[in-house]
Amino acid sequence: CAQKATKKITEGNVLIVYLSRTNNTKTVAEIIQDKVGGKLVGLELVNPYPENYKEIVAQVDSENEKDFLPDLKTQINNLDEYDIVFLGFPTWDMQMPPPMKSFLTNYNLDGKTVIPFNTNAGYGVGSGFKTVKALCPNANILEGYSPKGVIERDGILFVMEGEKLIEVERQVSEWLQKIGIKTK
Numbered sequence: 001c002a003q004k005a006t007k008k009i010t011e012g013n014v015l016i017v018y019l020s021r022t023n024n025t026k027t028v029a030e031i032i033q034d035k036v037g038g039k040l041v042g043l044e045l046v047n048p049y050p051e052n053y054k055e056i057v058a059q060v061d062s063e064n065e066k067d068f069l070p071d072l073k074t075q076i077n078n079l080d081e082y083d084i085v086f087l088g089f090p091t092w093d094m095q096m097p098p099p100m101k102s103f104l105t106n107y108n109l110d111g112k113t114v115i116p117f118n119t120n121a122g123y124g125v126g127s128g129f130k131t132v133k134a135l136c137p138n139a140n141i142l143e144g145y146s147p148k149g150v151i152e153r154d155g156i157l158f159v160m161e162g163e164k165l166i167e168v169e170r171q172v173s174e175w176l177q178k179i180g181i182k183t184k
């Protein structure tokens with residue numbers, strides 16, 4: 001049984017924070033913003049990850065082994081203004097990516113309604129949503145959304161277009177309704 005949003009949504013009190021390397025999660029974030037409104041913030045790093053896929057995979061593996069939290073270039077100074085925080089991130093190494101761990105470690109979401117979403121290459125969210133719970137122990141965390149079957153074929157990194165985009169837009173509407181978030 002999914003928890004429902006208890007806070008009233010007013011214009012301007014929704015924050016959508018996301019991490020996205022190849023724009024799939026960004027596209028879902030934009031769909032949410034289109035339906036709910038709110039401020040969209042993409043996380044940026046002080047030292048960006050390598051462009052090369054093998055290099056970033058190796059770096060993320062080693063960061064996860066050491067519980068390393070990369071420094072964020074993105075600063076949010078007015079977190080108090082937001083009651084509802086959507087958190088979007090891809091699955092990396094079957095986990096929450098280190099930069100989103102940095103965000104949740106640096107910022108206190110106590111008392112806020114927190115709504116996670118994810119994209120992945122077909123293996124699911126892994127431990128990502130569990131980590132949201134662990135890092136936001138005093139937030140009201142609603143059921144997350146993670147599109148199924150977004151499988152990357154060789155060399156195809158961006159999948160949020162055409163039929164897939166239409167399907168995801170429909171699923172996002174259903175999910176928002178289920179968790180009690182009013183759409184425009």
Ligand SMILES: Cc1cc2nc3c(=O)[nH]c(=O)nc-3n(C[C@H](O)[C@H](O)[C@H](O)COP(=O)(O)O)c2cc1C
Pocket residue numbers: 019020021022023024025026056057060089090091092093094095119120121122123124150152157
């Ligand atoms: C470093 C790295 C690790 C990844 N690990 C996984 C994984 O463990 N499981 C999975 O399904 N997809 C994995 N992926 C694929 C991404 O989750 C998937 O492409 C996602 O949609 C990317 O989102 P984005 O376009 O917003 O960056 C990984 C991608 C990267 C860059």
